[in-house]
Amino acid sequence: MKDMEKSITLIGLPGCGKTTVGNLLSDKLNYNFIDMDYYIEEKQGKTIIELFKNGEDYFRNIETETCKELGKKEKTIISSGGGVVKKGINIEYLKKNSIVVFIDRPVENILGDIEVEKRPLLANGKEVLYKLYDERYEAKEGVKIQRESKTLATITFQNYFRMYAKLSGMTGTALTEENEFREIYNLDVIVIPTNRPVQRIDKSDMVYKNESGKYKAIIEEIVKAHEKNQPVLVGTASVDKSEYISSLLKKRGIKHQVLNAKYHAQEAEIISHAGELGMVTIATNMAGRGTDIKLGEGVREVGGLKVLGTERHESRRIDNQLRGRSGRQGDPGESIFFISLEDDLMRIFGSEKIQGVIDKLGLEESEAIESKMVTKAIENAQKKVEGNNFDIRKNLLGYDDVMNLQREVIYRQRTEVLEGKNLKEQIEGMIEEVISRSEERRVGKECRSRWSPYH
Numbered sequence: 001m002k003d004m005e006k007s008i009t010l011i012g013l014p015g016c017g018k019t020t021v022g023n024l025l026s027d028k029l030n031y032n033f034i035d036m037d038y039y040i041e042e043k044q045g046k047t048i049i050e051l052f053k054n055g056e057d058y059f060r061n062i063e064t065e066t067c068k069e070l071g072k073k074e075k076t077i078i079s080s081g082g083g084v085v086k087k088g089i090n091i092e093y094l095k096k097n098s099i100v101v102f103i104d105r106p107v108e109n110i111l112g113d114i115e116v117e118k119r120p121l122l123a124n125g126k127e128v129l130y131k132l133y134d135e136r137y138e139a140k141e142g143v144k145i146q147r148e149s150k151t152l153a154t155i156t157f158q159n160y161f162r163m164y165a166k167l168s169g170m171t172g173t174a175l176t177e178e179n180e181f182r183e184i185y186n187l188d189v190i191v192i193p194t195n196r197p198v199q200r201i202d203k204s205d206m207v208y209k210n211e212s213g214k215y216k217a218i219i220e221e222i223v224k225a226h227e228k229n230q231p232v233l234v235g236t237a238s239v240d241k242s243e244y245i246s247s248l249l250k251k252r253g254i255k256h257q258v259l260n261a262k263y264h265a266q267e268a269e270i271i272s273h274a275g276e277l278g279m280v281t282i283a284t285n286m287a288g289r290g291t292d293i294k295l296g297e298g299v300r301e302v303g304g305l306k307v308l309g310t311e312r313h314e315s316r317r318i319d320n321q322l323r324g325r326s327g328r329q330g331d332p333g334e335s336i337f338f339i340s341l342e343d344d345l346m347r348i349f350g351s352e353k354i355q356g357v358i359d360k361l362g363l364e365e366s367e368a369i370e371s372k373m374v375t376k377a378i379e380n381a382q383k384k385v386e387g388n389n390f391d392i393r394k395n396l397l398g399y400d401d402v403m404n405l406q407r408e409v410i411y412r413q414r415t416e417v418l419e420g421k422n423l424k425e426q427i428e429g430m431i432e433e434v435i436s437r438s439e440e441r442r443v444g445k446e447c448r449s450r451w452s453p454y455h
Contacts, residue, residue: 007077010078175191214339217368228303233274277298311343
């Protein structure tokens with residue numbers, strides 16, 4: 001009963017819902033509700049923004065005195081800003097007669113509906129909230145708040161990996177990047193045969209005039225597979241696309257599960273059921289990486305897992321990863337990609353020949369082209385993008401190689417200093433070089449001045 005008479009203090013970031021939760025608790029428990037910021041404003045006769053003009057330390061001292069005062073109250077809901085955790089004494093004051101609750105709302109959700117102009121700590125932009133979260137979460141957990149770290153040196157992944165004496169790896173999709181492995185890392189790509197022959201049927205791409213026709217065809221393909229209880233994995237390029245397909249399936253009354261960044265906590269549970277009879281799983285490209293979908297009882301008899309790609313990715317590796325979820329270890333399976341001429345890849349890099357063929361044939365939006373020529377044109381578009389991205393990475397590496405030479409010299413000299421080696425000769429040489437360059441510049445200026453027409 002003693003705890004029931006205590007106050008409740010709600011602590012969290014701006015926009016986490018302290019006021020909303022506090023008012024609900026106040027009504028439910030018949031407690032008084034105090035917003036600490038409003039309490040300070042009334043007592044000081046100034047707004048929080050005005051108080052912050054005197055510096056954050058000035059405000060925090062006032063906040064500490066307020067915590068001391070409010071910590072004595074009973075049967076009160078106190079809404080406090082997340083900054084109170086920066087001083088351990090604040091929490092001690094509040095804990096004396098209060099149950100302290102830290103509201104841990106995801107930053108992404110807060111950013112969606114917070115008003116920056118009313119939050120002095122966010123005057124430099126919403127992104128500051130991420131820094132505040134890290135800082136205050138550490139303080140809440142009793143971790144000493146460290147100074148903000150500074151980047152003293154950078155290095156590209158390529159040069160970082162090349163620092164190792166031995167370099168190797170294993171992946172199922174390395175063959176498409178064989179050229180880059182050879183040119184950058186001097187590594188050969190060796191293809192190891194599968195343990196069992198691949199039984200998966202990879203169908204030709206289905207190309208539609210527009211996105212509307214493409215999505216209609218995808219839904220019909222899912223419905224057809226669902227009717228015979230064949231499990232389906234639908235791969236999408238973004239969270240928005242996965243949720244759009246989900247909405248279309250809901251209209252058709254098809255039970256399904258969604259795997260994207262919003263439901264990452266349920267990932268293991270979703271994947272564990274993705275290979276069962278009649279299961280439909282909609283996923284972003286994350287489902288194509290490192291996931292092993294086990295086929296349930298009776299699934300082999302209906303054709304195994306069916307993989308539907310809703311568009312081609314810029315990288316063939318991503319497409320191959322998605323395809324690879326089906327037909328594993330000799331299991332039956334099927335894969336097919338649905339494409340429209342309005343997809344980003346096709347719109348920017350796609351062949352004009354495809355558009356010409358569709359225009360000549362006079363195809364409706366519900367009709368598709370299925371041919372090896374079209375599939376080849378799509379692969380060529382992907383190769384263009386991959387080649388462009390490789391050129392960018394290679395060019396960046398060229399610049400970093402120059403920096404890397406300097407880095408190696410500096411690091412070598414640093415090691416020598418740490419090991420106690422005598423660097424007298426090197427330092428004297430550096431001094432002579434600096435003096436010599438300075439003298440050259442001085443003499444050069446004097447010569448130019450002497451021959452000036454105004455001398």
